[in-house]
Amino acid sequence: MGGHHWPVDADVRHAVDELYADYAEALDEGPIEAWPELFTVDGEYLLIAKENHDRGLPIGLMRCESRGMLTDRVRSITQLSLHAPRVLRHVLGPLRVRPAAGTAGDDSAPSPGHSDHSWTVTASYVVFQTLLDADTHVLSCGRYLDLVVADGDRLRLRRKVTVYDNPLVPNSIVFPL
Amino acid sequence: MGGHHWPVDADVRHAVDELYADYAEALDEGPIEAWPELFTVDGEYLLIAKENHDRGLPIGLMRCESRGMLTDRVRSITQLSLHAPRVLRHVLGPLRVRPAAGTAGDDSAPSPGHSDHSWTVTASYVVFQTLLDADTHVLSCGRYLDLVVADGDRLRLRRKVTVYDNPLVPNSIVFPL
Amino acid sequence: MGGHHWPVDADVRHAVDELYADYAEALDEGPIEAWPELFTVDGEYLLIAKENHDRGLPIGLMRCESRGMLTDRVRSITQLSLHAPRVLRHVLGPLRVRPAAGTAGDDSAPSPGHSDHSWTVTASYVVFQTLLDADTHVLSCGRYLDLVVADGDRLRLRRKVTVYDNPLVPNSIVFPL
Numbered sequence: 001m002g003g004h005h006w007p008v009d010a011d012v013r014h015a016v017d018e019l020y021a022d023y024a025e026a027l028d029e030g031p032i033e034a035w036p037e038l039f040t041v042d043g044e045y046l047l048i049a050k051e052n053h054d055r056g057l058p059i060g061l062m063r064c065e066s067r068g069m070l071t072d073r074v075r076s077i078t079q080l081s082l083h084a085p086r087v088l089r090h091v092l093g094p095l096r097v098r099p100a101a102g103t104a105g106d107d108s109a110p111s112p113g114h115s116d117h118s119w120t121v122t123a124s125y126v127v128f129q130t131l132l133d134a135d136t137h138v139l140s141c142g143r144y145l146d147l148v149v150a151d152g153d154r155l156r157l158r159r160k161v162t163v164y165d166n167p168l169v170p171n172s173i174v175f176p177l
Numbered sequence: 178m179g180g181h182h183w184p185v186d187a188d189v190r191h192a193v194d195e196l197y198a199d200y201a202e203a204l205d206e207g208p209i210e211a212w213p214e215l216f217t218v219d220g221e222y223l224l225i226a227k228e229n230h231d232r233g234l235p236i237g238l239m240r241c242e243s244r245g246m247l248t249d250r251v252r253s254i255t256q257l258s259l260h261a262p263r264v265l266r267h268v269l270g271p272l273r274v275r276p277a278a279g280t281a282g283d284d285s286a287p288s289p290g291h292s293d294h295s296w297t298v299t300a301s302y303v304v305f306q307t308l309l310d311a312d313t314h315v316l317s318c319g320r321y322l323d324l325v326v327a328d329g330d331r332l333r334l335r336r337k338v339t340v341y342d343n344p345l346v347p348n349s350i351v352f353p354l
Numbered sequence: 355m356g357g358h359h360w361p362v363d364a365d366v367r368h369a370v371d372e373l374y375a376d377y378a379e380a381l382d383e384g385p386i387e388a389w390p391e392l393f394t395v396d397g398e399y400l401l402i403a404k405e406n407h408d409r410g411l412p413i414g415l416m417r418c419e420s421r422g423m424l425t426d427r428v429r430s431i432t433q434l435s436l437h438a439p440r441v442l443r444h445v446l447g448p449l450r451v452r453p454a455a456g457t458a459g460d461d462s463a464p465s466p467g468h469s470d471h472s473w474t475v476t477a478s479y480v481v482f483q484t485l486l487d488a489d490t491h492v493l494s495c496g497r498y499l500d501l502v503v504a505d506g507d508r509l510r511l512r513r514k515v516t517v518y519d520n521p522l523v524p525n526s527i528v529f530p531l
Contacts, residue, residue: 010188010364011364013191017448018450020448021448021451021477022450028478028497029476029497050264087495089447089478089479089480089496089519090447090448090478091268091447091478092268092447092448093201093205093268093269094197094198094200095194096195096198096199096201097198122202122206124201124266124267126266126268126313128495130495130519134520135491135520136492136494136495136520138305138312138313138314141264141313142266143205165264165266165307165313166311167310187364187365190368190371269445270375270382270443270444270446271374271375271378271444271446273372273376273379274375299379301378301382301444301445302443303443314489315482315489315490318441318443318482318484320382320443342443342484342490343484343487343488343489344487
């Protein structure tokens with residue numbers, strides 16, 4: 001394979017795999033408090049319907065613009081105790097990892113607030129839900145459009161946009177995907 | 178882990194991961210024109226029911242024997258404009274990568290038309306379909322039986338056989354899986 | 355990415371990917387006789403409902419405490435010829451790989467019966483089932499809680515605990531997941 005030029009090296013891809021395994025575990029198994037820690041301090045999260053995203057409408061079901069807002073969201077989820085009688089499972093399609101525009105190999109212009117090393121990561125996701133004594137079904141299906149950065153000793157999400165393909169039932173949308 | 182002998186090295190596995198991420202993205206997100214580019218010029222694609230495949234019957238729902246035929250197929254898909262009101266998501270099981278017989282570590286006998294470096298890749302696949310204002314369901318499920326080769330500066334598909342487990346509804350089979 | 359400390363190196367993660375690809379293939383495609391070979395000689399397998407697992411009840415639907423017991427299980431499955439008219443497909447969420455407590459980087463105290471190199475591996479799994487002339491559905495969904503060890507020239511399962519989220523239909527539980 002000599003002379004081939006991969007868009008990202010194996011170590012980065014490996015670390016991206018780790019990040020998404022941690023992400024799925026935080027949401028499926030908990031503790032949900034681990035979820036905000038996977039974002040940078042200035043990390044953003046947007047949960048938006050495909051129909052709105054395709055039209056460029058910035059109207060999302062959930063929007064957080066910092067880790068503090070993510071933590072607030074977690075607090076309201078745990079206070080409402082909504083996740084008792086169901087189990088969620090995140091399964092992802094192949095992760096597509098690319099150096100983010102203007103940052104790859106460019107050590108001279110670090111962006112404020114996060115590392116100068118960043119990658120776009122896209123993947124299809126499916127979340128399966130099992131309710132008590134009921135069959136498993138697809139709760140949501142869609143695409144992640146993410147920006148991942150090196151932050152301290154690990155990778156974190158600088159921005160995560162979860163674009164879901166179909167309208168969700170109202171009582172499910174308080175939980176991040 | 179010294180002294181262990183893995184069937185393929187981490188760089189190859191990494192590049193295979195990239196190829197299948199590109200494959201899923203081309204079909205799920207488009208542009209569909211990127212799909213033929215993931216095959217070699219002499220690349221073959223066969224979409225076949227498990228029942229026929231297990232019996233050795235070469236009767237497939239779609240058969241392309243070159244990148245030119247794949248491009249023709251893309252042209253007819255885009256002209257028919259069939260993919261407006263639905264969204265597809267490819268999710269794969271673990272990829273099994275093995276050096277292809279007669280080629281691993283054998284630089285002396287390159288096959289005509291493609292690189293002397295090639296690997297068989299097998300994986301289960303599931304394609305989820307979401308129709309407008311409807312629940313997500315499994316469109317197709319089955320197994321990839323592929324031959325991947327180093328071609329120029331990247332890996333490409335020399336042959337892809339998609340074996341689907343259950344009969345598909347007629348209006349879905351014009352689209353590759 | 356210099357100076358970053360990943361919990362496991364890329365080679366180990368790569369080998370874990372291979373192990374789970376082999377596992378899925380043994381159960382989905384066969385031969386099923388390859389399944390016990392993915393465990394150590396003293397390998398354990400437990401298939402247990404989430405409800406029981408969460409309560410600390412050790413009551414599982416299937417429990418094998420050695421490779422010999424796994425082989426016996428395979429023999430009864432093949433004699434009953436239960437797997438004719440259906441196809442299974444294993445799809446996994448992201449694999450989370452961590453050095454096992456007390457063993458990582460500790461070469462001085464090898465455990466009897468297996469290597470001193472071991473890792474915990476957790477992942478969500480979904481198994482899709484396609485019956486003859488029927489739609490594909492989710493047979494089972496849940497979580498793997500595994501202990502993987504270096505054993506000879508490859509990784510093997512020292513312990514696999516498959517925790518399933520919903521009760522399974524009776525005729526499916528004779529088959530491992």
